[in-house]
Amino acid sequence: MLFSFAVASLFFGLSTAVVSVTPAGSDTVCAGQVTLSETYIGEHNNVKVSFATCPDVGSQSRALTSRQTVTNVCGTNCFVPSGGGPNPNDCHIIADALRFNSQNIGAIFQVNTGTNNTVVMQFASCLSFFVNQDLGPIAYCRTDWAALIDFIAPNCQATQNAHGGNCVATDQRWFAQVQHA
Numbered sequence: 001m002l003f004s005f006a007v008a009s010l011f012f013g014l015s016t017a018v019v020s021v022t023p024a025g026s027d028t029v030c031a032g033q034v035t036l037s038e039t040y041i042g043e044h045n046n047v048k049v050s051f052a053t054c055p056d057v058g059s060q061s062r063a064l065t066s067r068q069t070v071t072n073v074c075g076t077n078c079f080v081p082s083g084g085g086p087n088p089n090d091c092h093i094i095a096d097a098l099r100f101n102s103q104n105i106g107a108i109f110q111v112n113t114g115t116n117n118t119v120v121m122q123f124a125s126c127l128s129f130f131v132n133q134d135l136g137p138i139a140y141c142r143t144d145w146a147a148l149i150d151f152i153a154p155n156c157q158a159t160q161n162a163h164g165g166n167c168v169a170t171d172q173r174w175f176a177q178v179q180h181a
């Protein structure tokens with residue numbers, strides 16, 4: 001119920017929020033990124049997880065603020081122009097790995113602040129990352145991140161003049177992004 005509500009909110013947000021924000025290059029998700037550690041998750045241990053520092057995320061979220069559509073969960077933005085988006089099937093593998101971890105580790109994950117404020121997940125062509133922009137740690141649902149990935153990936157594609165997108169919390173405390181790896 002909560003998830004379908006979240007996805008409905010996302011869909012509502014998407015219809016009017018297509019902005020031009022260029023995601024960072026293939027191996028990094030932000031300027032000045034420092035990767036602290038890497039591991040693999042999922043039923044087949046094939047989704048790479050990195051914990052990282054993203055020092056310059058503040059300016060990115062501000063750039064999105066004036067254009068995002070406010071929903072009850074987060075405002076979804078697709079990145080223009082079309083072409084070069086991640087394969088939604090690859091993104092779905094990441095989402096399923098999050099659901100697998102939700103069942104086997106726990107529903108909630110924590111994202112720290114400061115030097116360890118970013119979690120990056122990658123499988124094949126798809127990369128998704130979650131950035132905590134708050135002053136303290138954030139606890140978030142793995143299945144909610146999975147739902148975001150499964151919504152953004154297929155709905156921010158070439159047919160939508162897009163190549164990935166993100167969802168910024170209405171209170172700006174975090175955002176989750178989906179892009180080509």
Ligand SMILES: *[C@@H]1O[C@H](CO)[C@@H](O)[C@H](O)[C@H]1NC(C)=O
Pocket residue numbers: 036037051110111112116
């Ligand atoms: C980074 O934070 C995660 C939890 O989000 C934790 O599991 C990991 O050990 C931390 N890594 C470092 C280097 O602090």
